[in-house]
Amino acid sequence: xxxxxxxxxxxxxxxxxxxxxxxxxxxxxxxxxxxxxxxxxxxxxxxxxxxxxxxxxxxxxxxxxxxxxxxxxxxxxxxxxxxxxxxxxxxxxxxxxxxxxxxxxxxxxxxxxxxxxxxxxxxxxxxxxxxxxxxxxxx
Numbered sequence: 309x310x311x312x313x314x315x316x317x318x319x320x321x322x323x324x325x326x327x328x329x330x331x332x333x334x335x336x337x338x339x340x341x342x343x344x345x346x347x348x349x350x351x352x353x354x355x356x357x358x359x360x361x362x363x364x365x366x367x368x369x370x371x372x373x374x375x376x377x378x379x380x381x382x383x384x385x386x387x388x389x390x391x392x393x394x395x396x397x398x399x400x401x402x403x404x405x406x407x408x409x410x411x412x413x414x415x416x417x418x419x420x421x422x423x424x425x426x427x428x429x430x431x432x433x434x435x436x437x438x439x440x441x442x443x444x445x446x447x
Contacts, residue, residue: 310344314360316369316385323390324360324367331383332359333376334433342376342383349378353385355433357440368393370437372430389430393441396434405431 314328332341334356353374360367372389408428412421 312342312344312346312381312383314383314385316358316360316387316390318374318387318390323369323387323392326362328360328362328383330359330361331385332357333371333385334358335376342378345380346378346383348380349376351376351378353387355429357433357437358385358390368437368441370396370430370434372426372433391434393437396438398435398438401431401434401438405435 311327311329314324314326314331315322316324330341330343332339334354335351336354337351339356340351353371353376355371355373358369358371360369369390369392371385371387374385374387374390376386377384405428408424408431411424412428414420416424
């Protein structure tokens with residue numbers, strides 16, 4: 309099976325650095341799946357779910373945006389935030405989403421609105437990742 313080297317980094321840590329068969333992630337133009345020998349590409353990464361497949365294992369994460377650099381044998385994702393689905397506290401994500409929605413309703417300056425919007429997008433991505441993971445687990 310064709311493989312490529314994949315790294316996933318956030319400002320806090322390197323979350324994955326190894327061989328992968330495929331990586332699926334969200335971009336502004338929709339979800340893409342990356343395989344070995346992919347055409348070179350540089351793209352933004354939207355908040356959403358990321359699936360890293362290695363042999364018969366899957367690692368599922370929620371990302372908070374960033375960018376991806378793809379070459380035929382190396383794929384690098386630099387994420388603003390990224391966390392494995394098993395480490396997401398669903399209750400906290402729901403509370404953070406509600407807090408962001410509340411902040412957005414307040415009449416605030418543009419910077420506060422942008423921060424609240426980013427918080428909302430990250431927590432929606434976290435909750436969707438949990439939901440999709442639950443559905444995948446019940447197959």
